[in-house]
Amino acid sequence: MTEQPGLRERKKLRTHAAISEAAIALFLEHGFDQISVAQVAEAAEVSKRTLFAYFPAKEDLVVHRFADHETESARVVRARPAGVTPLTALREHFLEGLRVRDPITGINDRPDIRALFRMVLDTPSLAARLQRFRSTGERTLAEALRETADTPDLTARLAAAQIVAVQWTLTLDNAARLASGETADARYAGAVGDAEHAFALLENGLRELPRRAG
Structure with a gap:
């Protein structure tokens, strides 16, 4: 109980x-x-x-609304089933978040949530304050990778930095589109496509990045 x-x-x-x-x-x-x-x-x-x-x-009066998600990626990695890679677990978790319109994916168009994201995007001090959540997310994810996937320290830290950066980029892109008036339903297919592309880049070690033009 x-x-x-x-x-x-x-x-x-x-x-x-x-x-x-x-x-x-x-x-x-x-x-x-x-x-x-x-x-x-x-x-x-x-x-x-x-x-x-x-x-x-x-700033904490606003960004604490994101606090529950600060260590979410680490929790997902620790809770993944046997035989599932960390990246697969995180990809499926993000896609499920899009499907259920989890606000942390940026694809929830409830007026209050959309207004909150718009305020964060338009206020430099709030956007900067979110970086502390990102840093905590990276640190705790790296710890989870080291402990559950026997990942060397540097590899875990580099992987965590890339994964968290991708998640925040996807979220803020979605939030910006909805803040400008797009609906969650209209954005959904594009958000899924962007997430699939982003996690494929991570899966492939960024090999799909084009060469520098001569």
């Missing part, structure tokens, strides 16, 4: 959610750079000190 969180933990979760929801609502209505941390704290009915206890930086 799963242990239920205690009263103190539930209160912390409610406060975290209240601050997050207040922040996202204000940012989407007025713009990220136009709203101060003090205004978010006031809307959430907490002090600035309390807000910073939950979200150390203003």
Whole structure:
């Protein structure tokens, strides 16, 4: 039986959610750079000190929405069935994400999700903050590759860097298309094709890259 969180933990979760929801609502209505941390704290009915206890930086009020996916690739690699390569597991996981319109693939056109991605794409400080999630994703994926596939350290780090870069490129391409007005259904076939192409390049060690023109 799963242990239920205690009263103190539930209160912390409610406060975290209240601050997050207040922040996202204000940012989407007025713009990220136009709203101060003090205004978010006031809307959430907490002090600035309390807000910073939950979200150390203003950017965290937005990008924490991606936090659950920070170590997702590592989890997929660790959970893959026997006989399945890490890259195959990650490819199938990404394609399934596209099929179910998982927001982390960038192909969910719910108005709030599309608006959130548009704000991240249009705000340099938010886009830069996402790089910390990318770094964590690379590190944890490299660890999973070393531990489950007996991959040498350098090879694991190089592979993780390429895989995570591909995943983020695909996601941000999809998000940009939807932010400009394309629907998820209209984008789906192209998103699948791009993902298949991207993972084929990884599978082939980037041998499909053209030679430099003379």
